[in-house]
Amino acid sequence: MSAADTVIQDLQTELAEGRVITDADVARSLSRDQAAGAPAGEPAAVVRARSTDEVRRVVEICLRHRIPVVPRGAGTGLSGGANAIDGCVVLSLEAMSEILEINPLERLAVVQPGVVNDALRAAVAEHGLWYPPDPASSPWSTLGGNVATNAGGVCCVKYGVTGEYVLELEVVTGSADVVRIGRRTAKGVAGYDLVSLLVGSEGTLGIVTEITVRLRSLPSPPITVAGFFPSLVTAGTAVRAVGAAGITPSALELMDRYCLRAVDDWKQMGLTAAGDVLLLARVDDPEPTCTAHAETIVELFRASGACWAERSTDAGEADALFAARRLAYPALERLGPVITEDVCVPKGHVPEMLARIEALAARHGVQIANIAHAGDGNLHPLIIGPPDDDEDLWLRIHAAFDGILDAALSLGGTITGEHGVGLLKRGGLVNELSPTVMSMHRAIKAALDPAGILNPGKIFG
Amino acid sequence: MSAADTVIQDLQTELAEGRVITDADVARSLSRDQAAGAPAGEPAAVVRARSTDEVRRVVEICLRHRIPVVPRGAGTGLSGGANAIDGCVVLSLEAMSEILEINPLERLAVVQPGVVNDALRAAVAEHGLWYPPDPASSPWSTLGGNVATNAGGVCCVKYGVTGEYVLELEVVTGSADVVRIGRRTAKGVAGYDLVSLLVGSEGTLGIVTEITVRLRSLPSPPITVAGFFPSLVTAGTAVRAVGAAGITPSALELMDRYCLRAVDDWKQMGLTAAGDVLLLARVDDPEPTCTAHAETIVELFRASGACWAERSTDAGEADALFAARRLAYPALERLGPVITEDVCVPKGHVPEMLARIEALAARHGVQIANIAHAGDGNLHPLIIGPPDDDEDLWLRIHAAFDGILDAALSLGGTITGEHGVGLLKRGGLVNELSPTVMSMHRAIKAALDPAGILNPGKIFG
Structure with a gap:
């Protein structure tokens, strides 16, 4: 009997019926997350646990056989963190949903x-x-x-x-x-x-x-302010002005002209006619502070050079102003697979970082659109992949990807603001952290998972 | 040459002049924090570092000789965390103050x-x-x-x-x-x-x-609301009512009648005549929300049974209302050494925890006054020590101290909300954390400090 068969047998013996997924298609669908371009292995088994004790038993069995266990939720991750390792047990926690x-x-x-x-x-x-x-x-x-x-x-x-x-x-x-x-x-x-x-x-x-x-x-009903800007520089100035005014918006999002164009090409919203960059701010302070802050943001947007800036007057309008933000990702996906980047830089460096991304796109001949949590300095450059499998283009996409990480680090930023390292950014992590800090990571991993069975190879090799 | 002498010699050779403190009185004053009742050892040497590189050298020397290094700041700690260990190097970071x-x-x-x-x-x-x-x-x-x-x-x-x-x-x-x-x-x-x-x-x-x-x-200028209550139960109701109203005060402090009496005995402020328990709330939202919240808190205090509740109308008045809070600790210290406890319980259990503290004081025949960050459920029972060295009273104080920790744990709380474990609460920690969690602590300690020279024996033995 192969090692995989022994594990499957133990899982089937020690867990309740129906926990071990044997359908190959279902198992395959639970063997990777949504990270385009991250490798995924072939699991020995997939288990859908229903209780803490079942999770404990799965780990116990994996420990006994010294095989990796890869936990996963809904699999919406963007860095390959939940991707299967050859011969592992994929452990889905989705059914523990109470x-x-x-x-x-x-x-x-x-x-x-x-x-x-x-x-x-x-x-x-x-x-x-x-x-x-x-x-x-x-x-x-x-x-x-x-x-x-x-x-x-x-x-x-x-x-x-x-x-x-x-x-x-x-x-x-x-x-x-x-x-x-x-x-x-x-x-x-x-x-x-x-x-x-x-x-x-x-x-x-x-x-x-x-x-x-x-x-x-629950916060007060929010007011949204939208502003179209002629350039990244003017939009950057506006972000800075909001911060300097001591206002803390509950959202401060940026979309660049590539995003606006993709939405226009799809939905004909006329966004590109309004400006090159869209800033969306949301405030949710108690009234009347909320309205006062929204009005101040409109003024700051205009003073920073906005072509157009207005605030919502009701919840429906606020929602409508965020519609373009929600449409950006699907609009870009129409053009090809989207590789989502996730760097974060000191807020003051957002315009410089956007300029470097633009230069990288030109140098490597790839398309890169930008959505950014501008108020946090957290940028999501979206690299549009080739619709057909053009190997040369993939190489250029990877070069741009690495270039973005390097640019973020050189501006005092990080390779990942919120998506995680997973598989895709293990190389970037080694560039961000010193060898001593990397060895602190390894020491902690060895201390808490001495057998090395918990999602090994993720974050670091 | 003794081990201590060798270390002193290395420190004096490898550090700039004046870094190693040789004055016995100064060295002694840097060998303990402000935790009453925590043991402190005799250091081999005390160093006042002036740069990161000097800190690194001190650790290097301690590593070479395998002797403990005990870092310290101003020594205001309340759990013995900065207390010297026999033969250690005490490393003061106070001079690195830029x-x-x-x-x-x-x-x-x-x-x-x-x-x-x-x-x-x-x-x-x-x-x-x-x-x-x-x-x-x-x-x-x-x-x-x-x-x-x-x-x-x-x-x-x-x-x-x-x-x-x-x-x-x-x-x-x-x-x-x-x-x-x-x-x-x-x-x-x-x-x-x-x-x-x-x-x-x-x-x-x-x-x-x-x-x-x-x-x-910087937040808006705060408004303070003070309320005197006839009982802990009515004050507890008021704390709960503020939370239920969706107001987040920037302070919500409680003083019990023992504190009020100590301040009265010292300063004749007539506090005890006003009520048994004082609640102090502060709000710092932008105006006019700030005033509205302050007025709501006054109403909630009154509705909860306050004998008296008012809000400040200017900064000076706000400050004056907090004066009793500031005076409580020195007022109690007039009665004897104060052993400061620091338990934190789920907010809803504050009245029950205060009742248990009162029962423990009665059972062990000790005085316990209470200051509490009531909005956080973080209580500081202040056990008044004996002015003269009464060994039996110290035993009763320790019994009350342990009883308070046990009571907090039995209410789903923690043995320390903000002061730390240090030496005084190592026993409590073992009661709070499971043996497996304790071994996770030890594994992490061993991973990051393999030689075991960094403040050993603090938090856990």
Whole structure:
């Protein structure tokens, strides 16, 4: 019997019926995330766990056979972090999708890792509460995946990323122990901050089986301000002016002319006629501060050189102004596969970074459109891949990809603002972190996963 | 030559003149923090470093001789974390007190670890900026110490603790390497969150030599609301009502009747005549929201049963209302040495926790007064020690101390909300964390400090 067969047999013997997925198509669909260009191996087995104890058993079996376990949520990741390794067990947490507690007094919720981000938001909204982190994948991505990647989103410019909301975790360790780390209290410094260490560790230090998140009150209804600018420089000036005015918008998004053009080509919205760069700001302070801030932003946009700037007067209009932002990605996908970059630079360097991206696109003869969480300095250059399999173009795309990482690092930035390292950015990580810091990573990995079975080869080789 | 003599000789040879402190009184004063009742050993030497390279050399020398190095800031800690170990080198970072950069555009500051918290606040205020974390020790405590303990304070109920403001650290590791971890960007997920792991690690995983902190805009001028309540239950109801109204005050402090009486006995302010419990709330939203929230809090205090509740109408009055809070600690110290507890419980359990503390005081025949960051559920029971050295009373004080930790844990709380474990709470930590989580701590310690020379014996034995 092959090693794979033995593992499958143990899984089938020790887990309830139906947990081990044998359908080849389903197994294949659970063997990679949405990272274009990241390699994915052939798993020995795929398991859909339904409880912490089942997760623990899967890890125990993998530990016994010394084979890798690759945890996954909805598979919306963009760096290959959930991609299968040859001979591994892919462990899907999607079926652990219960909201276990919503506590309005303590302002927290306890969820299983398979709960979808938007489902949690909807459930807590019924109590007047809010879970802020809002990755673009929020209609599909799970809290477990959000925790594993420390997911960001549009509103983190004001409200922070996933890690700032995680209070407590239940985790299955590399030794197949179930542990609870963190706590439900508002504050606490008893021992090392293991929760923050696990958040963003992409399944390499433990498998999260329960998550307690902090909640906030629902914010006031937002006002959106849209501004079209003739250039990246004027838009950059506007972003800086908003910051200097002491206003913290709950979103400050940028779309460049390539995005606007793609949306126009598809939906004929006439965006490119209005300007080269679109800035979308959102404010959600209590009234009348909210209106005052929105009006100030309109003035600052105009004073910075906007061709046009207006604010929404109701929620419907605010939503309509964000429509172009939502359409950008599908509009670009019509042109070919989209390779999503995710660098983050000091805010003041956003215009320079955009200029360098433009130069890289020209040098390598590729198309690069830009969406950016401009208020955070977090840019998503979107490299449009070849519709047909042009090997030379792929080489040029990879050269542009690497060039973007290098440019971000040379501006004091990071290779990943919110998507994670996974497989795609392991080379970039080595350029960002010193050899000593890399060896600290390896030492921590060895300390918490001595057998090296938890998603090995992700983040670092 | 003794081991201590060899170390002193190496330090004197390899460091600039004047760095090794030979005056016995000065050395003794640098061998403990402010934790009453925590043991302190006799150091082999005390060094006052002036640069990262000097810190690196000290660690190198300690590594060579395999002797412990105990880093310290201003020594305002309350858990014995900076107390000397017999034969160790105490390494003071206090002289590394330069503010290296204040960057209004990126909203960050870069400081050496010896910069005093209030000095940083004052410096950034000149740029209209604000560093929120405000431990009570802010006039004296250093940023390095704040980072080592993940210090909290009054305003963290709205603005969060130290860790939420630390972007990047320069650290000397246990292998005497200088590393930079974290980044200056607003977001970043490249590799494990080593910054959060170091924050709050009490000098056991690395010695912080440079700190980059996130800044905010200065908040609006605050309004303070004071309310006197006839009982802990009515005050607890008021705290809950403020939360339920969706208001996030920037302070929500509680003082019990023992504190009020001590202040009255000293300053004759007539506080005890006004009520048994004082709640102090502060709001700092932009106007007119600020006034509206303050008025709502006054109404909620009254509706919850306050004997008296009013809001300040100017900054001077706001300050005056907080005067009793500031006087509480020195007023209690007049009665004997004060042993400061620091438990944190889920907010809803604050009244129950206060009741249990009262019962413990009665059972063990000791005096316990309470100050609490009520909005966070972070309580500081202040056990008044014997003015004369009554051994039996000390035993009863320790029994009450342990009883408070047990009560906090049984209510789902933690043994330390913001002061850290140090030496005083190592026993409590073992009760809070499972054996597996404790072994994860040890594994991480061994991974990052293989020689075990960095503040050994603190947090865990």
